[in-house]
Every structure is written in structure tokens, then in C-alpha cells.
Amino acid sequence: MLRYTIRRLVQGVITVWFIATATFLAMHMVPGDPLSGEKATSEQIRANLEAKYGLNQPIGTQYLIYLGNIAKGDLGISFTQKNREVNDIIREHFPVSAALGILAITFAAIGGILLGALTALYRNKWPDAAIMLLVILGISVPSFVFAAFSQLAIVKLNALLGFSLLPVAGWGTVSHMIVPSLVLGLGTMAYLTRLMRSSMLEIVNADYVRTAHAKGLPPTRVFSRHQLRNAILPVVTVLGPAIAAITTGSFVIELVFAIPGLGRYFVQAVQQLDYTVIMGTTVFYGAFLVLMVIIVDLLYGFVDPRVRVD
Amino acid sequence: MTGADAPLLDVADLRVEFDTYGGTVQAVRGVSFSVAAGKTLAIVGESGCGKSVTVQALMGLVPMPPGRITAGSARLRGHEILGTTMLEGRDFRGNEIGMIFQDPMSALNPTMTIGRQIAETLEVHRGWSRARAFARAVELLDMVRIPEAAARARQYPFEFSGGMLQRAMIAMAIACEPAILIADEPTTALDVTIQAQVLDLMADLQNEKSMAIVLITHDLGVVARMADDVAVMYAGQIVEKGSVDDIFYRPAHPYTVGLRAAMPTNADHADHVLRPIPGSPPDLFSPPAGCAYAARCPHAMNICADHDPPPFLPDESGHFGRCWLHHESVAGGLERLRAGAATERSAHE
Numbered sequence: 001m002l003r004y005t006i007r008r009l010v011q012g013v014i015t016v017w018f019i020a021t022a023t024f025l026a027m028h029m030v031p032g033d034p035l036s037g038e039k040a041t042s043e044q045i046r047a048n049l050e051a052k053y054g055l056n057q058p059i060g061t062q063y064l065i066y067l068g069n070i071a072k073g074d075l076g077i078s079f080t081q082k083n084r085e086v087n088d089i090i091r092e093h094f095p096v097s098a099a100l101g102i103l104a105i106t107f108a109a110i111g112g113i114l115l116g117a118l119t120a121l122y123r124n125k126w127p128d129a130a131i132m133l134l135v136i137l138g139i140s141v142p143s144f145v146f147a148a149f150s151q152l153a154i155v156k157l158n159a160l161l162g163f164s165l166l167p168v169a170g171w172g173t174v175s176h177m178i179v180p181s182l183v184l185g186l187g188t189m190a191y192l193t194r195l196m197r198s199s200m201l202e203i204v205n206a207d208y209v210r211t212a213h214a215k216g217l218p219p220t221r222v223f224s225r226h227q228l229r230n231a232i233l234p235v236v237t238v239l240g241p242a243i244a245a246i247t248t249g250s251f252v253i254e255l256v257f258a259i260p261g262l263g264r265y266f267v268q269a270v271q272q273l274d275y276t277v278i279m280g281t282t283v284f285y286g287a288f289l290v291l292m293v294i295i296v297d298l299l300y301g302f303v304d305p306r307v308r309v310d
Numbered sequence: 311m312t313g314a315d316a317p318l319l320d321v322a323d324l325r326v327e328f329d330t331y332g333g334t335v336q337a338v339r340g341v342s343f344s345v346a347a348g349k350t351l352a353i354v355g356e357s358g359c360g361k362s363v364t365v366q367a368l369m370g371l372v373p374m375p376p377g378r379i380t381a382g383s384a385r386l387r388g389h390e391i392l393g394t395t396m397l398e399g400r401d402f403r404g405n406e407i408g409m410i411f412q413d414p415m416s417a418l419n420p421t422m423t424i425g426r427q428i429a430e431t432l433e434v435h436r437g438w439s440r441a442r443a444f445a446r447a448v449e450l451l452d453m454v455r456i457p458e459a460a461a462r463a464r465q466y467p468f469e470f471s472g473g474m475l476q477r478a479m480i481a482m483a484i485a486c487e488p489a490i491l492i493a494d495e496p497t498t499a500l501d502v503t504i505q506a507q508v509l510d511l512m513a514d515l516q517n518e519k520s521m522a523i524v525l526i527t528h529d530l531g532v533v534a535r536m537a538d539d540v541a542v543m544y545a546g547q548i549v550e551k552g553s554v555d556d557i558f559y560r561p562a563h564p565y566t567v568g569l570r571a572a573m574p575t576n577a578d579h580a581d582h583v584l585r586p587i588p589g590s591p592p593d594l595f596s597p598p599a600g601c602a603y604a605a606r607c608p609h610a611m612n613i614c615a616d617h618d619p620p621p622f623l624p625d626e627s628g629h630f631g632r633c634w635l636h637h638e639s640v641a642g643g644l645e646r647l648r649a650g651a652a653t654e655r656s657a658h659e
Contacts, residue, residue, distance in 0.1 A: 207411060208419040208420070215431045215434070216401035216403035217404075221430075229421050233421075306420060306468050
């Protein structure tokens with residue numbers, strides 16, 4: 001187990017290095033640079049700034065400095081925001097995105113597993129048809145549409161009640177988190193529901209389920225210990241990529257609901273060609289996702305004893 | 311009649327149908343048998359003859375829909391159990407009747423330890439604590455001759471071999487000391503040496519616990535080794551029933567004779583040629599009006615095609631065969647029928 005974990009972590013570091021390199025190269029191939037903004041800068045100021053940020057060095061040297069800094073955990077200083085370190089930006093805004101993401105993935109996983117199991121148990125009856133209709137909606141309608149509609153619904157609801165039950169936008173309290181995380185998790189939940197349904201249908205008539213019935217176990221126990229436990233395996237497998245989809249997809253939701261998350265800074269940085277912020281957040285996101293996938297893979301061994309490594 | 315003589319399980323006129331896209335399949339067409347304590351009843355027949363469906367109907371394991379029990383009764387110690395899984399307020403499955411299945415590789419939950427799967431039965435039926443049930447599970451594994459039972463109980467099915475899994479299945483089925491063990495082709499998926507071990511184990515446990523066994527098989531070798539009584543099934547009906555000696559030495563139905571002849575033998579005088587029964591079983595979407603075996607029977611008469619034969623008793627022991635050859639107007643019918651068993655049957659005769 002320890003050897004496997006170490007091997008996975010080393011692979012993870014190599015993956016992050018690839019991500020860092022690709023980001024660096026892509027960044028320098030894009031025309032323009034962070035200093036060629038709308039404000040005209042004199043040759044002298046420009047040269048001074050280039051020297052300050054090391055942009056006058058050969059690209060190979062820049063790359064080495066960049067890698068060295070990442071290894072030290074220093075992601076540099078923002079080009080466009082005065083005296084702000086990328087580390088500070090991440091430290092300040094990532095927890096917001098993470099809270100939103102964790103809530104969304106929890107909602108998506110629990111909802112997807114339960115709804116998927118329900119559709120399988122009521123196969124071809126009305127609950128199945130109703131849920132699957134919603135699932136198709138959830139997969140095909142983009143999240144910003146849901147976001148806008150949910151805001152509209154909140155406004156109507158608050159007007160109807162005469163007081164503010166839920167805030168329309170903003171961040172700070174638990175009530176701020178509920179609607180955005182539901183909207184953010186919706187697509188993933190729809191996807192997991194479909195996956196869970198097919199996986200459940202596959203094992204509903206499995207031999208070991210028949211054995212469980214033949215042992216005289218109550219149906220609830222057959223469901224929880226024998227059906228759910230085995231049907232959940234494929235869902236756990238895709239949980240890693242699902243976390244990726246939710247965290248990287250949170251940008252739109254953060255914008256619509258005015259949530260001060262990291263996604264907003266990321267996109268802003270790309271527009272302004274803020275080299276250090278782009279590279280810093282990309283490498284950070286990359287490392288985060290790689291870590292999530294490793295954690296899910298390690299957890300998978302506990303869910304399915306057949307892939308447990310020793 | 312004392313209570314001890316009353317059958318443990320009495321099945322009468324069981325009928326099971328399945329709705330399919332092609333129509334309604336009459337899988338079991340009026341099956342009756344009884345099981346006595348401590349005895350082994352073998353139900354024999356080829357694939358699709360309804361032998362598995364029969365016991366699955368008793369255990370409430372026939373998926374409904376598409377399955378449907380249309381008639382019949384099954385009394386366990388006098389209590390009706392057909393259409394319910396409850397006996398005196400408790401689930402009788404696993405408690406009064408244990409069951410083991412054909413393929414042990416897929417019949418156990420891959421994500422639960424063997425010990426927990428055995429213990430679960432005790433927790434549910436006896437209300438035992440996890441620890442107590444698990445300790446008993448280890449004892450049971452030891453009883454079914456699994457070495458290092460304590461360590462093995464903590465392992466998962468994928469860590470067991472096929473023969474060991476089937477023994478673990480047996481341990482699970484007998485955990486609550488059921489009065490009846492139903493074994494649905496318990497050795498079909500195992501190789502021959504392991505088959506013998508599993509059968510010996512079942513016989514030993516039967517002697518210790520005086521448990522009745524209902525053994526479903528298509529292997530006459532297994533029947534000869536294990537059974538006290540045999541029911542031969544064909545096309546959803548029991549065509550012959552009797553003691554194991556009756557079936558092997560005094561057969562009363564041409565299908566039984568055909569099955570015996572089809573069994574490969576290693577005897578010196580044999581010519582080592584396989585003798586299959588020509589033809590195939592009838593379509594159970596619309597079973598024939600007469601004897602279902604008539605189309606393949608070397609002795610078929612005119613009456614066979616139109617009239618279903620009732621059970622005829624060739625002697626007074628309860629041995630019967632559903633064949634018109636036993637009718638009093640057929641001269642020497644029984645001799646003709648059994649002659650087929652002794653002399654080699656030739657197709658052009």
C-alpha cells in the first residue's frame with residue numbers, strides 16, 4: 001500500500017511538471033505580454049519592468065527560474081495587481097471555490113447514487129421515467145441557464161414570502177452556498193444518476209443478490225449491503241474526474257452568483273495575460289486534480305477489495 | 311400416522327409460467343413431490359426441464375413478473391409457503407430451508423468477506439451480535455473443512471478457489487441448521503475431484519444433522535452416489551419417481567431408460583459410443599396435448615400423441631411412471647420399456 005501510494009505520488013509530480021511546462025510554453029507562444037496594455041509605457045520603464053520580472057532573460061533561463069520557484073512553492077507576484085502574490089490570491093480565494101466544489105460534489109454524489117438506485121428499482125415505472133427526464137435536462141442544459149433561472153426563482157420566492165429566505169447572490173453565509181452548489185452539481189449529478197442506474201440494473205439480478213434473498217435477508221438489507229455496495233463501484237471510479245469537472249466548471253457559477261472564488265481570477269488573468277497568475281493557478285489546479293484522482297484511486301481499494309493493493 | 315411420518319415438505323401440483331415476448335412459457339406443469347427428514351431427493355432432467363424453476367418457486371426466487379405461480383401448494387411442516395417467504399412470522403429462507411447454487415464464483419458477494427456473509431444469516435435469523443455470529447461463521451468454515459478457518463473468514467470470495475467457495479456456500483446455507491438443504495446443481499461448475507469432495511461433505515453433514523437434501527442435477531453419477539429417492543423431470547413434469555434402485559434397475563418411463571443409455575460407461579463390454587436421445591424437448595409455449603416425450607420415444611403409440619398419461623404404479627412402493635405402456639391393455643408394455651434399457655436401442659428399428 002505504501003509503495004503504491006509513493007509510486008502514485010511520484011507519477012503525480014511528473015504529471016504536474018508536464019502541466020507546468022505546457023502552460024509555460026503556451027503562455028510564451030501567445031502574442032503580446034502583460035506589459036503591453038492600454039497604458040503606453042516608455043521604453044525605459046518597460047525595460048525596467050522586464051528586468052524586474054526576468055522577462056529579458058532567454059526563455060530557457062526563464063523556464064528554469066520558473067520551475068525552481070514552483071519547487072520552492074513560490075508562484076510569483078501578479079503582473080497586473082499591485083504587490084499581490086499569487087500564493088495570496090490562491091490562499092484567499094481557493095477556500096471559497098473549494099467549499100462550493102465540495103458541497104456540489106457531495107450533492108451530486110449522494111443525489112446521483114440515490115436517484116440512480118431508485119430508477120433501477122422502479123425500472124419502467126413512473127418514478128424511473130420522471131427522474132430520467134430530469135436527468136436528460138440536467139445533462140443537456142448548460143449550468144448558466146440553470147443559474148439564471150434559479151436566481152429568478154429565488155427573487156419570486158422571496159417576493160412571495162415577503163422576506164428574504166435565500167440570497168440571490170453573494171458569499172459569506174451557509175444560505176449563500178446552497179443554491180450555487182446545487183446548480184454547480186446538477187450536471188454531474190445527472191451524469192452519476194445515469195451511471196448508477198445502469199450499474200444497478202446490471203446487478204439487480206446478479207447471482208449473489210439471489211443468494212442474499214435465499215438467505216432470507218430483509219429486502220432493505222439486500223439493497224444496502226449487497227446491491228448498493230456493488231453498484232456503487234463504477235460511480236466511485238468516475239468521482240475523480242467528476243471533481244475535476246466541478247472545480248474547473250465553477251467559474252461560470254461564481255460569476256453569475258458573484259462569488260469571490262478562484263475561477264474568476266483565473267479567467268481574469270488569462271484576459272490580461274498575467275503570466276504568473278495564469279501559470280500559478282493552472283499549476284495549482286492541476287496539482288489539486290491530480291491529488292484528487294490519486295485519493296479516489298486509493299479509496300477505491302477500500303470500496304472494492306479486489307483492487308486493494310498490498 | 312405419527313408426526314414423524316408426515317413429510318417435511320409436501321409440494322402438490324405446482325405450476326409456474328413465464329411471460330416472454332414470444333408468449334407464455336409453461337415452465338412447470340403440475341409437479342408434486344414430498345421430502346422426508348434426513349433423506350435425499352434428487353430431481354433429474356435435462357436443461358430447461360423446469361427443475362431449477364421448481365425449487366426457485368418454493369424459495370420465492372422466481373422473478374415476478376415475468377414469472378407467475380398459477381397453481382399448487384407447498385407445505386413445510388403443514389404450513390403453506392407458496393407465494394410467501396414467511397413461516398410463523400419469520401422468513402423461512404436461510405432458516406428452515408438453506409439453498410446453494412450452481413456457480414459459487416458468482417453466487418457470493420464480491421465485496422463482503424466470506425465470514426461476514428455467513429454471519430449475516432445468523433444475525434438476521436437468530437438476532438446474534440456481529441462478533442458472536444462471526445465466531446460461529448469461523449466454526450462453520452472449519453466444519454466444512456476449510457483450513458485456517460479464522461484467517462479465511464476474513465478473506466473475500468476472489469481469494470478462494472471454486473471448491474472452497476462452494477464449501478463456504480454450504481457453510482452459509484447450513485448456518486441456521488435448516489431442516490432442508492436445496493442444492494441446485496452444486497457441482498456442475500466444479501472439476502471432478504472437487505465434485506466428489508463437495509458431495510461427500512454434503513452427505514456427512516446430512517448424517518450429522520439429519521437434514522433433508524433436495525439435489526437438483528443432470529448428472530446420473532451424482533444421483534447414484536447421493537440420492538434416496540429420484541424424481542425424473544421432463545418438459546415441466548415429473549415423468550417418473552421412485553427410489554434410486556427403482557430408477558436405475560426398474561425404470562418405469564422410456565425417458566429414464568434413455569437417460570441411462572445416454573450415460574457414458576467405462577465398462578469392458580461397452581463399445582464406448584455415446585447414445586444421445588434423438589430430437590429435442592417440446593416447445594413449452596404450447597406443450598403437446600399428449601405425452602411430452604412421445605416425439606422422441608422409441609415406443610410411442612397412437613394414444614401417446616393425444617392423451618397425457620396419468621401416473622401408473624408398476625408396484626406398490628410409490629414408484630410411478632407416466633407412460634401408457636403401463637396401461638393394462640398394452641400387452642407386455644413394461645417388458646418392452648425395460649428391454650430398451652438392456653439391449654442397445656437402434657434407430658432404424
